[in-house]
Amino acid sequence: MKIVLIGSGNLAFHLGPALLKAGHTIVQLIGRSDRNTAKLAKKLDCPYSIQTEYINVNTDVYIIAVSDNAIKSFAKQIPKNDKLVLHTSGTVNANVLEIASKHYGVIYPVQTFSTDRKIKFNTVPLCLEASTEIASRKLKKLSSTLSDKIHWISHEQRQVVHLAAVFSNNFSNHLFVIAEELLNKSKLDFNMLRPLIAETAAKIQQNTPGTMQTGPAKRGDSETINKHIALLKNNKQISKIYEVITQDILDHNAPRL
Amino acid sequence: MKIVLIGSGNLAFHLGPALLKAGHTIVQLIGRSDRNTAKLAKKLDCPYSIQTEYINVNTDVYIIAVSDNAIKSFAKQIPKNDKLVLHTSGTVNANVLEIASKHYGVIYPVQTFSTDRKIKFNTVPLCLEASTEIASRKLKKLSSTLSDKIHWISHEQRQVVHLAAVFSNNFSNHLFVIAEELLNKSKLDFNMLRPLIAETAAKIQQNTPGTMQTGPAKRGDSETINKHIALLKNNKQISKIYEVITQDILDHNAPRL
Numbered sequence: 212m213k214i215v216l217i218g219s220g221n222l223a224f225h226l227g228p229a230l231l232k233a234g235h236t237i238v239q240l241i242g243r244s245d246r247n248t249a250k251l252a253k254k255l256d257c258p259y260s261i262q263t264e265y266i267n268v269n270t271d272v273y274i275i276a277v278s279d280n281a282i283k284s285f286a287k288q289i290p291k292n293d294k295l296v297l298h299t300s301g302t303v304n305a306n307v308l309e310i311a312s313k314h315y316g317v318i319y320p321v322q323t324f325s326t327d328r329k330i331k332f333n334t335v336p337l338c339l340e341a342s343t344e345i346a347s348r349k350l351k352k353l354s355s356t357l358s359d360k361i362h363w364i365s366h367e368q369r370q371v372v373h374l375a376a377v378f379s380n381n382f383s384n385h386l387f388v389i390a391e392e393l394l395n396k397s398k399l400d401f402n403m404l405r406p407l408i409a410e411t412a413a414k415i416q417q418n419t420p421g422t423m424q425t426g427p428a429k430r431g432d433s434e435t436i437n438k439h440i441a442l443l444k445n446n447k448q449i450s451k452i453y454e455v456i457t458q459d460i461l462d463h464n465a466p467r468l
Numbered sequence: 469m470k471i472v473l474i475g476s477g478n479l480a481f482h483l484g485p486a487l488l489k490a491g492h493t494i495v496q497l498i499g500r501s502d503r504n505t506a507k508l509a510k511k512l513d514c515p516y517s518i519q520t521e522y523i524n525v526n527t528d529v530y531i532i533a534v535s536d537n538a539i540k541s542f543a544k545q546i547p548k549n550d551k552l553v554l555h556t557s558g559t560v561n562a563n564v565l566e567i568a569s570k571h572y573g574v575i576y577p578v579q580t581f582s583t584d585r586k587i588k589f590n591t592v593p594l595c596l597e598a599s600t601e602i603a604s605r606k607l608k609k610l611s612s613t614l615s616d617k618i619h620w621i622s623h624e625q626r627q628v629v630h631l632a633a634v635f636s637n638n639f640s641n642h643l644f645v646i647a648e649e650l651l652n653k654s655k656l657d658f659n660m661l662r663p664l665i666a667e668t669a670a671k672i673q674q675n676t677p678g679t680m681q682t683g684p685a686k687r688g689d690s691e692t693i694n695k696h697i698a699l700l701k702n703n704k705q706i707s708k709i710y711e712v713i714t715q716d717i718l719d720h721n722a723p724r725l
Contacts, residue, residue: 279691328670360660368656371653382713383644387636390633391632393632394629408669409669409670411637425580459709
């Protein structure tokens with residue numbers, strides 16, 4: 212398929228090459244930052260523009276892979292057409308694209324992308340939504356060339372996936388930030404935790420996280436919990452995080468009704 | 469070295485084979501549960517006992533690898549001697565072992581062990597503490613055969629490592645539990661998050677977690693945060709967890725003084 216790719220952020224840097232590899236043609240790249248856009252265009256060997264007046268209309272699909280709050284403004288600038296117009300957001304309603312085409316949809320990849328990390332795109336779960344049967348057919352064809360993990364879900368479900376992703380990724384990463392701060396304050400090295408963190412994630416690739424839980428809260432070991440709370444007594448906010456998560460683990464120990 | 473290993477839990481199931489592989493001899497295994505002890509003894513090809521009256525005294529080291537609250541009672545049952553006596557806990561004071569020998573110490577592995585998972589023991593960080601120079605020399609010799617990652621730290625530092633490990637492992641695992649519950653309630657599969665969780669942990673093997681943070685709180689995207697809070701309105705406890713972690717990420721965005 213011929214594709215106009217809009218965006219030059221972390222996702223576009225992964226999605227662009229994945230589209231090429233799958234045999235599609237990027238007929239144009241559109242970005243906001245001159246430097247990143249030029250860099251990605253070079254990588255994709257395609258023409259680029261940082262001005263939306265020159266959006267290519269000789270395409271099959273428009274993919275708007277930009278931050279949530281910029282989607283609508285790009286959609287407005289796409290000449291009204293009957294092609295497939297997609298965005299990639301976990302939260303934004305698909306119908307903001309209606310202004311560009313009646314055939315619109317969502318392709319939301321459930322993964323965290325950094326420019327300097329390699330991701331096997333065919334293992335990335337893709338959450339799909341489409342406005343019409345034509346959009347659905349085209350989107351199915353496109354997405355199946357990109358990944359083996361295709362999920363057709365509703366707008367409401369996509370919000371939940373995004374929220375669950377925030378817990379799994381952003382929030383667990385923040386716990387690692389807290390752990391690093393605790394270590395550093397005691398002149399200890401974060402390297403001490405890296406194998407543990409790798410194993411924590413590896414364990415639940417085959418298992419369900421509930422069955423993998425260990426630790427003082429899981430054991431109901433109030434002596435250790437109290438020692439920890441004492442250690443944190445000078446940091447109100449981290450104490451609060453410790454307490455609410457510990458309480459929720461304790462509550463999970465009781466059989467749920 | 470000749471070693472009496474006390475314990476037949478998850479740690480003993482990993483530590484025992486690692487000791488053998490390093491060339492040591494398990495002269496006796498002591499456990500509480502008949503079945504697990506017999507199983508591990510078979511694996512280690514060593515005599516075992518579930519009664520502490522028969523603790524072997526012809527040994528160089530005693531390693532008490534049992535749960536925190538059982539360490540003291542095993543230490544009491546070791547015939548008073550001048551060998552090295554160790555426990556493996558992240559929180560218990562080393563001096564509970566004084567009753568067995570003046571040469572005592574701690575070998576605390578910073579890792580989560582499950583019987584059914586393989587762990588490369590030589591990559592496990594070991595936190596060490598010793599009561600005397602003799603204990604220190606012996607412990608150094610022993611631990612360097614087990615792992616390349618040796619850390620001599622104080623009792624106070626060990627408490628901090630343990631606390632940081634609880635944040636990194638138990639608490640992040642609990643966030644995965646919450647994520648799974650959110651998905652299941654919306655008829656979605658936890659598989660959708662597994663690649664994301666693997667990548668979250670993989671990212672910080674080379675990077676520091678603070679630099680890897682993304683998501684609505686990091687961006688200060690209050691619109692998405694409010695949508696998430698609305699989605700969680702029927703679950704007070706999960707809302708609370710969402711709010712305290714989000715608040716702490718927002719506070720981290722401001723430069724720290």
